[in-house]
Amino acid sequence: xxxxxxxxxxxxxxxxxxxxxxxxxxxxxxxxxxxxxxxxxxxxxxxxxxxxxxxxxxxxxxxxxxxxxxxxxxxxxxxxxxxxxxxxxxxxxxxxxxxxxxxxxxxxxxxxxxxxxxxxxxxxxxxxxxxxxxxxxxxxxxxxxxxxxxxxxxxxxxxxxxxxxxxxxxxxxxxxxxxxxxxxxx
Amino acid sequence: xxxxxxxxxxxxxxxxxxxxxxxxxxxxxxxxxxxxxxxxxxxxxxxxxxxxxxxxxxxxxxxxxxxxxxxxxxxxxxxxxxxxxxxxxxxxxxxxxxxxxxxxxxxxxxxxxxxxxxxxxxxxxxxxxxxxxxxxxxxxxxxxxxxxxxxxxxxxxxxxxxxxxxxxxxxxxxxxxxxxxxxxxxxxxxxxxxxxxxxxxxxxxxxxxxxxxxxxxxxxx
Numbered sequence: 001x002x003x004x005x006x007x008x009x010x011x012x013x014x015x016x017x018x019x020x021x022x023x024x025x026x027x028x029x030x031x032x033x034x035x036x037x038x039x040x041x042x043x044x045x046x047x048x049x050x051x052x053x054x055x056x057x058x059x060x061x062x063x064x065x066x067x068x069x070x071x072x073x074x075x076x077x078x079x080x081x082x083x084x085x086x087x088x089x090x091x092x093x094x095x096x097x098x099x100x101x102x103x104x105x106x107x108x109x110x111x112x113x114x115x116x117x118x119x120x121x122x123x124x125x126x127x128x129x130x131x132x133x134x135x136x137x138x139x140x141x142x143x144x145x146x147x148x149x150x151x152x153x154x155x156x157x158x159x160x161x162x163x164x165x166x167x168x169x170x171x172x173x174x175x176x177x178x179x180x181x182x183x184x185x186x
Numbered sequence: 187x188x189x190x191x192x193x194x195x196x197x198x199x200x201x202x203x204x205x206x207x208x209x210x211x212x213x214x215x216x217x218x219x220x221x222x223x224x225x226x227x228x229x230x231x232x233x234x235x236x237x238x239x240x241x242x243x244x245x246x247x248x249x250x251x252x253x254x255x256x257x258x259x260x261x262x263x264x265x266x267x268x269x270x271x272x273x274x275x276x277x278x279x280x281x282x283x284x285x286x287x288x289x290x291x292x293x294x295x296x297x298x299x300x301x302x303x304x305x306x307x308x309x310x311x312x313x314x315x316x317x318x319x320x321x322x323x324x325x326x327x328x329x330x331x332x333x334x335x336x337x338x339x340x341x342x343x344x345x346x347x348x349x350x351x352x353x354x355x356x357x358x359x360x361x362x363x364x365x366x367x368x369x370x371x372x373x374x375x376x377x378x379x380x381x382x383x384x385x386x387x388x389x390x391x392x393x394x395x396x397x398x399x400x401x402x403x404x405x406x407x
Contacts, residue, residue: 001222008268008271023258026258026262028265029207029211029265030208047264057257135389139371140371141368141369141370141390142388142389143388143389143390144386144388145388146385146386148387150407153387157356160354161354164353165350165352165353165354171371
């Protein structure tokens with residue numbers, strides 16, 4: 001899956017904005033939004049929040065977890081533990097990128113947050129690489145990856161499944177007399 | 187408008203499932219992801235596709251009537267674009283798989299029992315048959331007719347790749363399942379059973395969990 005498709009899914013998450021215009025309730029296919037009144041916070045999906053921000057029609061309020069102390073705690077815990085710690089939002093990476101790129105003026109200590117999230121991401125990806133390596137070398141048949149986000153899974157997903165499939169093909173071809181019925185793979 | 191329920195009729199047992207439009211869109215995204223990550227062509231969900239098309243057309247009609255550039259119309263348009271993207275990506279995945287595995291898919295469709303759900307919509311079936319006919323004609327006219335007469339037959343069922351049901355897939359569990367058998371990789375290992383807890387994510391072979399994907403108990407990610 002393309003990273004932009006993971007971002008597409010992340011854009012459905014709700015975030016609070018403060019509009020500077022007024023509009024009655026909107027009845028979208030996916031649910032109702034609004035009504036919008038200047039100065040009053042309202043929850044909208046990220047794709048709409050970003051669009052409104054780009055047209056200078058609102059101010060975005062950072063989500064609760066996008067806070068320096070919280071992220072520092074998470075980063076420390078991630079570095080200490082060998083397993084993956086649960087993180088506050090399943091789309092933390094995408095939301096950080098989207099909100100910091102378009103609304104950094106609405107988010108206090110934006111640069112620090114960017115660094116903290118990147119550090120946490122790097123630690124998690126390093127752990128993921130190690131566990132993928134041991135999965136392959138010990139020829140496991142099953143793995144449980146509860147606390148991984150979609151973006152992290154997607155980063156190694158295609159590579160991991162393709163290589164596991166190749167190894168399976170090589171392994172089954174070693175067994176004599178097995179009817180494969182396969183010819184060339186494009 | 188969002189309060190109205192969408193009726194979906196199930197052609198096999200004539201039952202009608204009522205879903206809100208929001209649930210419909212969520213369901214569309216679920217089948218989109220399942221189709222994307224599954225190594226084989228999944229059951230045809232034409233009811234969902236038709237309902238989504240209906241919603242989109244309905245919205246388009248309403249938008250046509252609104253004149254000028256309006257904030258509200260813009261928001262509706264953005265949403266319909268997003269839904270349209272998911273729908274076309276879903277249909278594109280299916281077409282890619284049909285093109286890749288066409289002899290096996292047509293075989294499966296021919297041999298399925300009367301009451302079983304179909305894998306192809308009528309349009310997809312016509313597409314698959316045409317693709318088969320075109321491939322055969324192409325091979326004949328480019329190579330086969332120049333071969334000695336006793337070698338002019340080609341068995342597409344043997345020469346086209348079968349979908350690899352033993353591929354590994356990532357999945358998230360939506361309904362708890364007990365005692366799923368995990369087959370061993372090497373000869374030294376023994377098979378063991380695991381329980382799939384709700385909300386957990388796993389990496390395993392597609393073959394064992396294929397029926398769970400069809401029933402909606404797990405979601406491929």
